[in-house]
Amino acid sequence: MPDDTVTAASTPSEGSASAAPPLRPRPPGWGADLPPQNRPAVPKERQPARLPGLHWTQPEQQQSHVHVLCSVERPGITPVFGTTVPxxxxxxxxxxxxxxxxxxxxxxxxxxxxxxxxxxxxxxxxxxxxxxxxNIPAEMGMRAEWQHNPRGAVHKVGLAVGALALLYLLRRRR
Structure with missing residues (x-):
């Protein structure tokens, strides 16, 4: 594995006018996509990967009691899926x-x-x-909006009052 440290010849000298901050030898996350034999964490990785003693390679298919929407890119539904909001x-x-x-x-x-x-x-x-x-204002988080963004809260209330006034005027014309 070649060493990626920066050599002294490629950095400016201490007396130069453009002294840059010291460079890191490698950026964060370096080596994550290397082949397994060259990855820095290989000695620490588990073999087998996790959960020893599993009796399946894929979980058994969950039974569906509601309609489950499936993407056209995938051939079927995943083994486990949510059914809380059909x-x-x-x-x-x-x-x-x-x-x-x-x-x-x-x-x-x-x-x-x-x-x-x-x-x-x-x-x-x-x-x-x-x-x-x-309680629509509470469900929309108006208290937090007023606390953290008072200008935005006033803007939203102004828009709501304007919309209600417009509806009132339109109904009154009829």
Whole structure:
């Protein structure tokens, strides 16, 4: 393995006008992508890698009781996956639409962002239908916004008041 230290011939002399700070012999993370026999941490690496005595090379497939969305790049669902928020309602339809496109397609991510916004609206409507009035300023973090960014909080409140005033004026015209 060649030595990557900087030699004295390549550094400016002490009496020169442009004295640079001393260079490190190697940058942080050096050697992480070297072949295993040349990596600095090889003597410390575990062989076998971890968790000795495993009885499987891949976990057994988790059973799905809800619809799980899968990327078009992968042949099937992963062995273990989350089912806490299954796709439902309009946001679920939007998510299903998004997963028709590849993950490198901008439409995929824009439709997922739109589905997130729609899901928030569905949650508000769901709260109102169950008789709960959501505390929107608290859920949006207005106390923290006021504490850490008062100008931004005033700006948001001003926009909200302006939008409500505009809605009021438009309804009053009718």
């Amino acid at each position: 796709p439902r309602g309009i946001s679920g339809l939007l998510r299903g639409l998004a997963f028709r496109w590849s993950e490198n397609d901008l439409r995929h991510w824009l439709v997922l962002l739109a589905a997130d916004r729609v899901h928030v609206g569905e949650g508000l409507v769901d709260d109102l239908l169950r008789g709960r009035v959501p």
